Amino acid sequence: MGAAKGGRVGSAKGGRVGSTEGGQIGSAEGGQMIVEYILLLVVAITIAFSLRTALVKTGETPDESGAVQKRWGAVESAIGADDPNKKNQ
16 A cells, blocks of 8 residues: 555655655745745735834824834923923922
8 A cells, every 4th residue: 555666655656846855855845935935025024114114104293203203202302391490309
């Protein structure tokens, strides 16, 4: 029930497609790996730019800015509103 006469299990007529004999990858698998890598890279870059836009986007007004810029503007306003002549008790 194993391999056909003189053949190997999982190979088609002794072909190399899909075999990893000798540590080599067939050209079909190598091409697929490259395509998958490029697609993952594109997805990762898209997510990174989306996060950057949402968090660090600079706008003309604070309402048009990203979350980090809005929070930094609030910190600057709080520091600027502090009266140095007022004594804390």
